[in-house]
Amino acid sequence: MVMAHKIAPPQGDIWMNAPDDRTLIAACIAGDQNAWVALVGRYERLIYSILLRHGLSESQAADVFQEVCLILLEKLDRLRDESCLAAWLMTVTRRECWKTLRRRDVAGAEDAMPLLMNQPANGSQPEDLVAQWEARQAVWDALARIGEPCRTLLQRLYYAQPAPSYAAIAAELGVPEGSIGPTRARCLKKLRHAMGGQHYRVRK
Known part of the structure; x- marks a missing residue:
């Protein structure tokens, strides 16, 4: 044990x-x-x-x-x-x-x-809370599978408190600020694929 x-x-x-x-x-x-x-x-x-x-x-x-x-x-x-x-x-x-x-x-x-x-x-009801938790957990599990830079980008965009600016995220990732929006769209598509097409809300 x-x-x-x-x-x-x-x-x-x-x-x-x-x-x-x-x-x-x-x-x-x-x-x-x-x-x-x-x-x-x-x-x-x-x-x-x-x-x-x-x-x-x-x-x-x-x-x-x-x-x-x-x-x-x-x-x-x-x-x-x-x-x-x-x-x-x-x-x-x-x-x-x-x-x-x-x-x-x-x-x-x-x-x-x-x-x-x-x-x-x-x-x-308890079963509703479990279902909500399972939905959030599915998102976190999928985030763990999609790899970088998508994992860090989506974490910063949807989970960081306070939410950082695009400029701050771009500086952290070492990419142009203008690329954050298009990369976000690609990463969300990758996340949905990792979740098997399920459409859960990303934010907690």
């Missing part, structure tokens, strides 16, 4: 194209640390989105994220249906979120418990 290690909050990095969950879990159980990093990287955005939507501070969210990862590590060899991993992680995350809220504000957490355990903070 892999050893748990401190994992930083998500910074917008792309986790390179990894095997499916079943393969990653088997590799984790066999002691592959890289598989553990890939598995956690695949789901960190989903976990953090739940924690931050429920009002946890960044430091609280980081602590709860670590706890969720430890629970995942402990339960890896008992997970029976890898296809339900996202939904299972959502349940664990909401439970650990409630524990943190309860320590911070007992009365408020008691009131929030039914909401936390039954549906996400934005009012969507």
